[in-house]
Amino acid sequence: MRTKRLRTRLSLDDYLDLLNLAIALQDEAWQKEITAKLEKMTAACAGAESSS
Template sequence: MKQQPQRTNLQVDDYLDLLNLAIQLGDLKWQKEITRKMEMSMSSLAAAQ
């Protein structure tokens, strides 16, 4: 069971890294896509609990 929180944390960290890169590049479309995917991921995690 410990692998799930670590995987989730890694996934969030990865999304945040990508979001930071998208911001630095000024890619608004990519920023929105990453944000949407993060929201979907977090809402599915909350629903699973």
């Protein structure tokens, strides 16, 4: 029997919630990681909007 792998995607709001948690925990490494992901997400959104 084959099992399917499920991939969970986080939304922008989820990442913002995680960033708030990282800030509250004063975890600077995690903050940088989340911020980098958010920058990639917003750049991708901006690119999609400009090409339409």
